[in-house]
Amino acid sequence: MIELRGLSKRWPGADRDSVAELTLEVPEGTSCALIGPSGSGKTTTLRMVNRLIEPSGGSIRIGGKDALRMDAVTLRRRIGYVIQDVGLFPHWSVAANVATVPRLLGWDTARIDRRVTEVLALVGLDPARFATRRPHQLSGGERQRVGVARALAGDPPVLLMDEPFGAVDPVVRGRLQEEVLRLLKQLRKTVLIVTHDVAEAVRLGDAVALMRDGRLVQHAPAAAMLARPADAFAAEFLGADRLLLRLSLFPVTALPTRDAPADGAPLPADATLRDALAALLAAGATALPLVGGGSVALADILAFAGKA
Amino acid sequence: MEILAQATGWLRAHPGIFLEAVGDHLLLSLVGLAIGVAVALPAGIAVAHRPRAAEAATALAGALRTIPSLAVLAALLPLLGVGFTPSVLALALLALPPVLVNTVVGIQGADPAALDAARGLGMTGWQRAVRVELPLAAPLIFAGLRVAAVQVVSAAALATFIGGGGLGDLVTQGLALLDTGRMLVGAIAIALLALGTEAGLGMLERHLAQRVRGT
Numbered sequence A: 001m002i003e004l005r006g007l008s009k010r011w012p013g014a015d016r017d018s019v020a021e022l023t024l025e026v027p028e029g030t031s032c033a034l035i036g037p038s039g040s041g042k043t044t045t046l047r048m049v050n051r052l053i054e055p056s057g058g059s060i061r062i063g064g065k066d067a068l069r070m071d072a073v074t075l076r077r078r079i080g081y082v083i084q085d086v087g088l089f090p091h092w093s094v095a096a097n098v099a100t101v102p103r104l105l106g107w108d109t110a111r112i113d114r115r116v117t118e119v120l121a122l123v124g125l126d127p128a129r130f131a132t133r134r135p136h137q138l139s140g141g142e143r144q145r146v147g148v149a150r151a152l153a154g155d156p157p158v159l160l161m162d163e164p165f166g167a168v169d170p171v172v173r174g175r176l177q178e179e180v181l182r183l184l185k186q187l188r189k190t191v192l193i194v195t196h197d198v199a200e201a202v203r204l205g206d207a208v209a210l211m212r213d214g215r216l217v218q219h220a221p222a223a224a225m226l227a228r229p230a231d232a233f234a235a236e237f238l239g240a241d242r243l244l245l246r247l248s249l250f251p252v253t254a255l256p257t258r259d260a261p262a263d264g265a266p267l268p269a270d271a272t273l274r275d276a277l278a279a280l281l282a283a284g285a286t287a288l289p290l291v292g293g294g295s296v297a298l299a300d301i302l303a304f305a306g307k308a
Numbered sequence B: 001m002e003i004l005a006q007a008t009g010w011l012r013a014h015p016g017i018f019l020e021a022v023g024d025h026l027l028l029s030l031v032g033l034a035i036g037v038a039v040a041l042p043a044g045i046a047v048a049h050r051p052r053a054a055e056a057a058t059a060l061a062g063a064l065r066t067i068p069s070l071a072v073l074a075a076l077l078p079l080l081g082v083g084f085t086p087s088v089l090a091l092a093l094l095a096l097p098p099v100l101v102n103t104v105v106g107i108q109g110a111d112p113a114a115l116d117a118a119r120g121l122g123m124t125g126w127q128r129a130v131r132v133e134l135p136l137a138a139p140l141i142f143a144g145l146r147v148a149a150v151q152v153v154s155a156a157a158l159a160t161f162i163g164g165g166g167l168g169d170l171v172t173q174g175l176a177l178l179d180t181g182r183m184l185v186g187a188i189a190i191a192l193l194a195l196g197t198e199a200g201l202g203m204l205e206r207h208l209a210q211r212v213r214g215t
């Protein structure tokens, strides 16, 4: 659980707060995506949580403990940290990079080795192939995976990610998002993730917090924010296709079951409502069959979107 | 060819004098270099994170670098007299600028993302400096060391003018005694020593860069 109360930051010489009176809660085991235009204070907020930036005011509690009264170094070892530029140590092997926090925590060698193997496998890197490699021998996507593995190695309850997939191409980014999503669900970490990409935010965040000029504009579950932006700024930032994006958050099984048969290529059971809509449009049909029986009707999707 | 024969002739006749001169030369160079590095490295580390101090130190090093080696030697003469000690100190002064400047530049150029990650993952300032910052700066620091070493080995030939000994003695004596063989052996040995230092340390430097950066 991360609790920010009235958190503020004013840089020396600035005439206004870069982060102003921010109050935000990330419940245990959930993720919150911080979004907002460039310069809105997302990174500053994130870096105050692990005290890379000292707040000018307000409080931070992590797992119920006052983070501002803890030793900053001890605090950081209990918080996973992933950044856009990854920042792998180029003079160390992948294994040594991943072992950074366990070593700082003073684990014994056998335990560190076991953990490195485990966590590399977790992020989809074959330990036998990658452990001894050096960062320059990795692709961009592999580097990001190592960055995530390194953040997870000390088994921190809290994870901070600042545009973690910003530096990789869209195809790799999509795959990484998917795997990280699966990982976060599986590990039940409490996650604060910064991104400027709305699609990434609603995909990875259980909740989304929208910032503007250092202030919190709206904080809501991803689907709810897409359905009901708080104001004109929020609506514009979320984009004209926000309702389409919202459909991508729900599986076809969210619709009432229809037994009526339909013609055409059947939709897989794990398709999203957006996939279904796209397939309906492509087929020029008002209904399509589902793999495993039943069907999906265009009218039901429209009704679902309208109910939001 | 005849000149070369003179040199080899002298070398065959006086191996003891030659080896002693080489030994003195190396001792002068190593001690001078060691003192220079012992001052420049900590100084570079100390100022690297203070932009104004770093700028001042770099400017000072630049000025020191433009003073000819012989002038440094001559300037020290009235202060410290003649012999081994003033020679070594003059050489240390020569070794200072390249090591200092490269230490500062190397530290300032260390990948900011890696340093940010080091801090964010919970390294103390000390751990970050020793485990990440200095290793990343090492190839550049070592390049500074190579430049300094070559300069020191060459400049040590001038120590003869203030009674510091070394291979320069063979040259000055050869000139004074009109002993071409002796002079040539001194000159060639100085040149080979400088070339060897450059080549040997250059190889080590590439090896180090490979280990740190992987390229």
Ligand SMILES: Nc1ncnc2c1ncn2[C@@H]1O[C@H](COP(=O)(O)OP(=O)(O)O)[C@@H](O)[C@H]1O
Residues within 6 Å of the ligand: A011, A018, A036, A037, A038, A039, A040, A041, A042, A043, A044, A045
């Ligand atoms: N180290 C710093 N010194 C002074 N101002 C800063 C510093 N870091 C960020 N800022 C300012 O704080 C504001 C918020 O920046 P940031 O949190 O990086 O925004 P975001 O991550 O949302 O793009 C910006 O106006 C930026 O100029």
Ligand SMILES: [Mg+2]
Residues within 6 Å of the ligand: A042, A043, A044, A194
């Ligand atoms: Mg940012």
